[in-house]
Amino acid sequence: MNDLNMNRLPVPTWNQCGVNSAPKAAALPAVPADDWGEVNLAFTLPAGVGEAEEDFTTFAESGMGAETDAFLLGNANVRSALTVAEGVEVNDPVQFEVTLDAAHPTALSVFSLDAKAHSSVTLVQVVRGDAENGVAASLTRIRTGEGAHVKLVQIQLLGSKARRWNAVAVEEGPGAKVEQVRVELGGSLSACGTRAMLGTPKSEYDLDAVYFGGEDAVLDYNDVSVHTAKDTLCEMHTAGVLTGNADKILRGTIDFRRGAKRGVGHESEDVLLFSPHARNRTAPLILCGEEEVEGQHAASIGRLDEAKLYYLRSRGLSEAQARRLMVDARFAPAIEKIPLEALREEVRAEAARRLDETC
């Protein structure tokens, strides 16, 4: 039953498909009687990145929806509002790392980044650790000025007990580009939603997302690129692996509205199923309110078939190596965009470990 006002498909489809919004299992955590407690947080702010005097007062909603945004804004126990001045190119990434453990089981974060015109910066957010009923929830809001370039890299390496909500909202200036890399490898729940507003000419939003769902994990994603200006571009590509009893929904929407002349949007998803009990649902949606636009979607869902497995094994790869190779191949486009080598290797190793453990 899907009755949450979260990760809502912009235009609902048949209710019985169960994809119109996030399932009950994705319901936001109950607010504790006292407070959310301390957060185990580490961060690095490189030169060129400043703290904003005040946070955004208004902002477009995230892909998870206004209610989720309001909940996070109202409950956050970590807040950070950053700014990069006009024309400043920040070479080293801004890093935020949250670790859940028994003493720090919750982290509700709100990150804001105001990248002024012609600036560039990379923001790396890592969530790791585990805790019984652990909560790692975040709202990230990015506003870019003209010609600015922001790369948002989100790595989720939680254990199997914690739950994760990850809301992202993007507003772009003319000729600006926001690239998002989203790696979701753990958690009993992984609910994410990005909404990019391409409201100025030649603005661009790119998403490279990967997920791994094992055991009884619930994965629920809603990514939306809203095009209202000329010559806007989005590339949203997701790859995932489902094992065990994992249940996943991905909604991907490219919304060409009036004014989005010559807008281009491509979205795809490639899912590999390693268990007959895993469930995959993919809901690609392209809305056209303007002529002369190009929208494409593609989805492939498959198992590692016996013939391919035999072919790989005939070249010396064990069954586990063959499986890993197939997963590596799917995850590589996203993982290769992680700017920190140690983190890149950690993600590769974690993906391989989780795969070996569950398959």
Place this chain on the structure above:
Amino acid sequence: MSSPLLEVKDLQVTVGEEQKVLLDGLNLTIYPGETHVLMGHNGAGKSTLMSALMGDPRYTVTRGQIIFKGQDVTHEPADVRAKLGMFLSFQTPEEIPGITLENFLRTAQNAITGKPVKVFAFRKELAQQMEALGMDESYADRYLNVGFSGGEKKKSEILQLLMLKPSLALLDETDSGLDVDAVKTVAQGVRAYHNKDNALIIITHNAKILEGLHVDYVHVLDDAHIVRTGDGSLVNEIIEEGFRALKEDEAK
């Protein structure tokens, strides 16, 4: 004489739940340096033998043994056989999206040797072998066999053979579907691979791929077992006169 590279003893192979017998009582011994050719009409069991030797899980060995380099591999999976030095050039190579030819070869080389691949030397050798096979270097960055023409897929198989350097190469109609020039190139690749320490088993319906190779034995398969073994001259005899003439000769 050196030890046999491969010994197939009284092999029976079945397929499916109904255990349909595809090979029965098959014996074959191969020494290093030899080239064996398998011939027979369609459905005689040639490809089944290759698949059974390589450990294709679709087939079950219900009797007999496959001894490779002195080790009983009858019930070993394909990767164990590959690591020991067996290689099958597939008649219809699989397409593997997401893995480039170069990455796949590097991973396979690493899996087979158990040693890290030296990237510079690997790339140099890969470029040389691709050039020798007339393959555009861009194929190294393309997903394995995805969108390759029939000819390019076969060349990709020979490229893998040259890069992985197995002790025993099983070539299952590697020349089928190739134009004249491509057959010559592939034959060149096979010749470059072959030496006194390795051996070849080749399934073919024509002699082009055998040009420049000394064929030691030709085996004719029929009705699930080898019905005749001869020297290299048998290839032309069969090509010219067909299998029916061979059967008639036997009947006389």
